[in-house]
Amino acid sequence: MFKNFQEIIDHLKGFGKTPIVVVGEDKDAVEAVYDAHKIGIGVGVFVGSKEKFEKIFKEYEDKGFIKDVIDSKDDEEKCKLAVETVKNEGILLKGSVKTATLLKAVLNKEWGLRTERIITSVAAFESNYEGREKIVLISDGGVLIRPDIDTIVKEIDNAVFVANKLGNPMPKVALLCAVEVVNPDMPETVNAAMLRKMWERGQIKGCIVDGPLALDNALSMYAKEKKGIVSDVAGDADILITPDIVSGNILGKSVEYIGGKPLAVTVVGAAKPIMIPSRADRAESKLRSIALTMLISR
Amino acid sequence: MFKNFQEIIDHLKGFGKTPIVVVGEDKDAVEAVYDAHKIGIGVGVFVGSKEKFEKIFKEYEDKGFIKDVIDSKDDEEKCKLAVETVKNEGILLKGSVKTATLLKAVLNKEWGLRTERIITSVAAFESNYEGREKIVLISDGGVLIRPDIDTIVKEIDNAVFVANKLGNPMPKVALLCAVEVVNPDMPETVNAAMLRKMWERGQIKGCIVDGPLALDNALSMYAKEKKGIVSDVAGDADILITPDIVSGNILGKSVEYIGGKPLAVTVVGAAKPIMIPSRADRAESKLRSIALTMLISR
Structure with a gap:
């Protein structure tokens, strides 16, 4: 039984880096993938405007966290492409698209991630x-x-x-x-x-x-x-x-x-686990959310 | 503006000891009064069976925290006597009587502590x-x-x-x-x-x-x-x-x-402030509840 997040992270390292499929060109989401890569558990697949992503990537000298960029300019298309990508491997991380647009794609009856479970x-x-x-x-x-x-x-x-x-x-x-x-x-x-x-x-x-x-x-x-x-x-x-x-x-x-303890948050019930972070989440919480989500995807 | 409870306690010491009217022969309530006396802000008026109270008092060598004991064996009478006592001075602390019995006395239209405010x-x-x-x-x-x-x-x-x-x-x-x-x-x-x-x-x-x-x-x-x-x-x-x-x-x-911070709790809206502690409250929380209640009674 995992007693703390460090144990989860150490366990995840054993599997190699898990693809984190980011949908939407969001700086905080890229940062979270970078952090996951730095500790050796994640690598990024970025779905959105290649141009906008490239601008964000400029901040990082070491580009090792970028596995792939899937170019798309339309939000609905981005969500569909991200859902299709994550079907094969990895976990899904909401970037700058609207939560409603992403959930609509996730719950699509033909090609989405809908299951018998609730979200x-x-x-x-x-x-x-x-x-x-x-x-x-x-x-x-x-x-x-x-x-x-x-x-x-x-x-x-x-x-x-x-x-x-x-x-x-x-x-x-x-x-x-x-x-x-x-x-x-x-x-x-x-x-x-x-x-x-x-x-x-x-x-x-x-x-x-x-x-x-x-x-x-x-x-x-x-x-x-x-x-x-x-x-x-x-x-x-x-x-x-x-x-x-x-x-x-x-x-x-x-x-x-109030308690000062970082909170990990994940969304459960779709065929693949999803993260819908809040803009106010701190880096430590985001990293723990990623670790928890990776763990339940295995 | 009081920034923390130590400032409140220091302020209360300036007024001398406030009577804490305990209703019902409860060990934890006696302990709370003892602690308030020890730090120099409170003194006890105990309403209930004199015999039962004396038994609890035996645990304490220094009896300076006992201002008075009002002997009564009936719970409804205890509550009435406590309400009448607190009308003159002090704050009310629930001991071993039922909350409903105490609140009935507090809200009594003839001799209770009812006001226009809600509780x-x-x-x-x-x-x-x-x-x-x-x-x-x-x-x-x-x-x-x-x-x-x-x-x-x-x-x-x-x-x-x-x-x-x-x-x-x-x-x-x-x-x-x-x-x-x-x-x-x-x-x-x-x-x-x-x-x-x-x-x-x-x-x-x-x-x-x-x-x-x-x-x-x-x-x-x-x-x-x-x-x-x-x-x-x-x-x-x-x-x-x-x-x-x-x-x-x-x-x-x-x-x-979860946060590990002691919580003070007081009941507001009657003519005199009341404390209805939970059995699971720790000593530090009880003392802070007493300090807060004393502060708002002034």
């Missing part, structure tokens, strides 16, 4: 809570606005897929709420109770699901014991499922901006 | 983001489940009241969402847009309100600038308003359990 955003950070060193996952602060029960089940499947790739065969999934008791006035707690029961009945597999849990008793054995909570997930959760995009987004950004 | 929970932590040392407030992760617009306005008033007590005459209020754009499919962003307009029209006073903002661009000038957001709040928010209890609770607990 979700999975974030990851290094946790060392109470001495337990591990990578904790958060879903979903980026795609699902307010998922219904059936969608949450699929969302859990996607996060479990990532946990499996991290080497965890049976992750503990905490359904986060504001409290650990069921309160009919708080629909999130009602959903959590339903999902736990569904898990007990074998409707959710490959993980242990419990909720409602508040963040303290999901992560901390101290809080779990102080509150006398009986749960096979509480105190040591591997996956934190938030009930909506607001709480998921706030949690992820709090980890990064 | 909200305000949390506070020390932030040093990008070198700006200050105390940032969060509302509401403890009381309001999913407030409507009118309630959010009253909630903002309560948080502004606390910010004023911290010495900030015109706090910047960020309405947290998952994104910084208005999306009709995300009601939180629609509410934020309405609240900003209400502020522009003078319907919310004593602060600067803006939203929708994501947590990164609320706190970070870097994120604000990278995303090109034009806002008089973004990048330097003093108060973070979350749209519901789930996101507020997750944010507060993330600050404490």
Whole structure:
């Protein structure tokens, strides 16, 4: 089981450099590929205006990170070419095209990357809570606005897929709420109770699901014991499922901006993993996102 | 303006010891009073079974933290006596009585602590983001489940009241969402847009309100600038308003359990400030909650 990102990066080096297919002439995306190349895990395939890319490349003396440039000037065409390229090998990194245009290509029924799974955003950070060193996952602060029960089940499947790739065969999934008791006035707690029961009945597999849990008793054995909570997930959760995009987004950004821990974010559920970075992401977060995405592409 | 909790504690010492009215024979609450006494800001008035309290007191050699014990064996009576005591002086700290029983007494129309304001929970932590040392407030992760617009306005008033007590005459209020754009499919962003307009029209006073903002661009000038957001709040928010209890609770607990920063929590809106601690709170958080509550009681 990978306990931190350095272990993931060391593991990835063993496979040689993975192509990172960048769609759109974005400076930050090129920088991210350059960084991945520098640490020996990535090489870039750039889809977009050759002229614009060449201008960005000028900043770098060592051009070893450039594997290929696929010239295209139309955004829709760029996305199609990138999707087709990534089908063969590598991972997809959004550059300067619009997210909607890229997702439209990804979800194209004829030549896209659509699967039976839903598309979700999975974030990851290094946790060392109470001495337990591990990578904790958060879903979903980026795609699902307010998922219904059936969608949450699929969302859990996607996060479990990532946990499996991290080497965890049976992750503990905490359904986060504001409290650990069921309160009919708080629909999130009602959903959590339903999902736990569904898990007990074998409707959710490959993980242990419990909720409602508040963040303290999901992560901390101290809080779990102080509150006398009986749960096979509480105190040591591997996956934190938030009930909506607001709480998921706030949690992820709090980890990064208040907790000071770089956050890796990847998009799961397409035939190939995708990265849709935010412009405000720092270099360390981008590199971790690339490493996580490479790991789940294998 | 108080930049951190040590400054608040030093300030409180100037007033001599504030009575902390504990309702219910709780070991952790007695410990919190003992700690407040030790640093020179508090002294205890204990309402509950004298016999049970005496047993807890035995642990302490120095009994200087005990100002008075008011003997009562019935929980409802304890709450009434505590409310009457705190009317004269001091702050109220929930011990081993049920929160519902205490709030019923607090909200009693004849002899309670009811005011025109609503009851909200305000949390506070020390932030040093990008070198700006200050105390940032969060509302509401403890009381309001999913407030409507009118309630959010009253909630903002309560948080502004606390910010004023911290010495900030015109706090910047960020309405947290998952994104910084208005999306009709995300009601939180629609509410934020309405609240900003209400502020522009003078319907919310004593602060600067803006939203929708994501947590990164609320706190970070870097994120604000990278995303090109034009806002008089973004990048330097003093108060973070979350749209519901789930996101507020997750944010507060993330600050404490992932960020490793002690969280002070107080209940605002009654005639006297109240503390309703969680059993899982650590000593440092309890002491900060007491200091914050003492500060706003003056």
